Amino acid sequence: MDDEPYAPPSAGPPGLPSAPPPVIATRGLTKRYRGGQLAVDGLDLTVPAGSVFGFLGPNGSGKTTTIRMLMGLIEPTSGTVSVLGRPMPRATQAVLPEVGALIEGPALYGFLSGRDNLLRYDAADPTADPRTRRPRVGAALDRVGLGAAAGKKARAYSLGMKQRLAIAAALLQPRRLLVLDEPTNGLDPQGMREIRGLVRALASDGTTVFLSSHLLDEIEQVCTHAAVMARGRLLTQGAMADLAAGARGRLAVTTPDTADAARVLKEQGVTDLTVTGDRVSGEPPARDPAEINAALVAAGVRVRGFAVERASLEDAFVALTGEGFDVAG
Amino acid sequence: MSQADAPVPVPVPASGPVAEPPPPRRPRPLWSLGLLRSELFTTLRRWRTLALLAVLAAVPVLVGIAVRVQTSDGGSDGDGGNGPAFIAQITNNGLFLVFTALAATLPFFLPLVVGVIAGDAVAGEAGAGTLRYLLVAPAGRTRLLLTKYATVLAFCLLATLVVAVTALIVGALLFPLGDLMTISGTRITFADGLLRALLIALVVAASLVGISALGLFVSTLTNSGIAAMATTVGLLITVQILDQIPQLHAIQPYLFSHYWLSFADLMREPVYWDDLVKNLALQGGYAVVFGTAAWARFTTKDITA
Numbered sequence: 001m002d003d004e005p006y007a008p009p010s011a012g013p014p015g016l017p018s019a020p021p022p023v024i025a026t027r028g029l030t031k032r033y034r035g036g037q038l039a040v041d042g043l044d045l046t047v048p049a050g051s052v053f054g055f056l057g058p059n060g061s062g063k064t065t066t067i068r069m070l071m072g073l074i075e076p077t078s079g080t081v082s083v084l085g086r087p088m089p090r091a092t093q094a095v096l097p098e099v100g101a102l103i104e105g106p107a108l109y110g111f112l113s114g115r116d117n118l119l120r121y122d123a124a125d126p127t128a129d130p131r132t133r134r135p136r137v138g139a140a141l142d143r144v145g146l147g148a149a150a151g152k153k154a155r156a157y158s159l160g161m162k163q164r165l166a167i168a169a170a171l172l173q174p175r176r177l178l179v180l181d182e183p184t185n186g187l188d189p190q191g192m193r194e195i196r197g198l199v200r201a202l203a204s205d206g207t208t209v210f211l212s213s214h215l216l217d218e219i220e221q222v223c224t225h226a227a228v229m230a231r232g233r234l235l236t237q238g239a240m241a242d243l244a245a246g247a248r249g250r251l252a253v254t255t256p257d258t259a260d261a262a263r264v265l266k267e268q269g270v271t272d273l274t275v276t277g278d279r280v281s282g283e284p285p286a287r288d289p290a291e292i293n294a295a296l297v298a299a300g301v302r303v304r305g306f307a308v309e310r311a312s313l314e315d316a317f318v319a320l321t322g323e324g325f326d327v328a329g
Numbered sequence: 330m331s332q333a334d335a336p337v338p339v340p341v342p343a344s345g346p347v348a349e350p351p352p353p354r355r356p357r358p359l360w361s362l363g364l365l366r367s368e369l370f371t372t373l374r375r376w377r378t379l380a381l382l383a384v385l386a387a388v389p390v391l392v393g394i395a396v397r398v399q400t401s402d403g404g405s406d407g408d409g410g411n412g413p414a415f416i417a418q419i420t421n422n423g424l425f426l427v428f429t430a431l432a433a434t435l436p437f438f439l440p441l442v443v444g445v446i447a448g449d450a451v452a453g454e455a456g457a458g459t460l461r462y463l464l465v466a467p468a469g470r471t472r473l474l475l476t477k478y479a480t481v482l483a484f485c486l487l488a489t490l491v492v493a494v495t496a497l498i499v500g501a502l503l504f505p506l507g508d509l510m511t512i513s514g515t516r517i518t519f520a521d522g523l524l525r526a527l528l529i530a531l532v533v534a535a536s537l538v539g540i541s542a543l544g545l546f547v548s549t550l551t552n553s554g555i556a557a558m559a560t561t562v563g564l565l566i567t568v569q570i571l572d573q574i575p576q577l578h579a580i581q582p583y584l585f586s587h588y589w590l591s592f593a594d595l596m597r598e599p600v601y602w603d604d605l606v607k608n609l610a611l612q613g614g615y616a617v618v619f620g621t622a623a624w625a626r627f628t629t630k631d632i633t634a
Contacts, residue, residue, distance in 0.1 A: 130363050
């Protein structure tokens with residue numbers, strides 16, 4: 001990697017000269033709406049190529065405004081946006097054919113069938129070959145599991161089906177970047193699992209996925225990187241492992257003998273112990289948890305469950321902001 | 330426009346591992362027209378569009394039946410003094426129903442229908458949220474606007490032809506056809522009359538170019554299709570009223586509806602061109618001014634819906 005002679009000038013983090021240029025890079029990105037409301041404030045976002053990038057923030061934190069600026073729908077008040085190495089919104093016509101996007105929920109022509117909706121969106125792309133339109137639409141429909149319902153009027157679709165159809169529209173072409181704004185909204189647990197599977201499959205094809213969500217859980221399950229926004233500002237961004245490292249996991253033991261368990265755990269160096277019902281939890285020491293379990297069993301504590309709960313992004317978020325994950329006021 | 334050198338299209342999204350990203354696809358002029366086809370198809374698939382066309386088709390049917398019923402009552406030619414132009418001649422020649430129907434629908438029904446379609450063109454997509462998906466497709470703002478305007482203009486022609494063709498059919502069914510008299514009193518053959526009817530239909534369609542551009546501009550100002558339609562129709566009514574107030578004669582030549590009924594001059598022998606030309610020039614002026622305004626607005630607008 002170091003001997004690559006023509007490494008492109010990277011706009012990415014310094015110290016990584018051979019890393020491919022980021023797929024999305026914003027510098028000082030700011031949007032102030034006409035009413036004077038500051039929706040996005042000095043955003044410096046860097047989305048590495050090939051990542052599944054979680055874009056987190058409560059509702060109203062400026063995620064959607066940011067996404068709209070990335071897609072060239074909204075002109076930034078100041079700052080710059082580059083997507084796939086080209087400036088936005090100036091290069092929309094060159095960049096967007098390689099970007100699939102789901103923005104703020106599905107929007108469909110209710111009086112057209114699902115298939116006709118996709119045919120229309122595909123016709124809007126001047127780089128889309130009309131000769132391959134029907135097979136591509138069919139493949140996209142199959143990919144989101146709508147093959148059987150393709151002939152139904154979109155008006156008759158459930159919210160989950162509409163969501164799938166909008167995702168299918170993002171998959172009409174091979175894309176280098178997929179922007180999915182709240183992709184699992186309106187889906188049942190099975191549908192959510194399918195979308196996560198789809199995201200993983202796309203990512204393994206080399207597509208960079210930019211996934212916005214207010215569901216921490218969803219981001220944790222699929223993302224390699226994440227950024228957290230609140231009140232229009234970027235609180236943090238980076239690899240998931242680095243983000244969650246700030247908050248350590250907790251050890252949780254389920255047992256009928258809570259008193260004994262708490263005593264043994266304390267001896268083993270577990271701090272911040274709390275007992276709720278048949279559950280004892282605390283901050284584990286930096287040792288192999290297996291030894292702690294062995295000590296519990298040796299002390300005659302009947303253990304029903306023993307787990308180190310990974311630090312959640314929520315913990316990281318709370319540690320970061322000192323507040324809950326609520327809608328910004 | 331040569332497509333022979335096109336890179337081999339990738340037929341379906343790749344599902345296996347991809348070593349190299351495919352080369353960027355390039356837009357092709359011919360493929361760009363796919364959006365226009367899609368737009369026409371989408372507009373005509375709306376039941377609202379079909380309902381509006383049905384209303385337009387009903388006008389000549391009603392006029393034809395009314396004239397027929399009235400004359401079969403015994404009153405030979407009716408009184409002929411009131412009503413739209415040419416109505417008195419329908420009983421003699423069914424072709425006049427075409428002129429009557431166009432004269433009856435041009436002041437209000439036709440521009441109303443066009444105003445609804447034009448007003449809804451951009452604002453309706455914005456209201457439904459489909460505008461953002463068209464733009465990230467990426468349709469291109471200028472291309473989308475041009476496509477919308479072309480569709481509205483095609484609709485103007487279609488709406489006018491619906492009126493004219495329905496009138497011709499009804500006229501042929503209810504009344505005799507044959508040679509006819511021009512306004513100047515000369516006689517022309519039925520074939521010549523038919524040609525003039527077609528010419529008149531084209532001029533009537535062209536008379537709607539101005540309100541189409543106005544409606545499209547209004548449509549770029551709001552995210553509500555209903556608001557844009559109502560505003561456009563409101564402007565139509567306002568302009569029609571202003572055109573009736575004698576004290577405002579100084580501005581009247583600039584109102585888009587001022588020369589609308591000049592199409593009747595095509596029925597003179599020889600044709601009296603002055604007002605026809607003024608009408609077409611005025612419509613062109615509206616198209617340029619409001620088309621440019623719509624473009625300036627739409628290409629710089631934040632799409633927040």
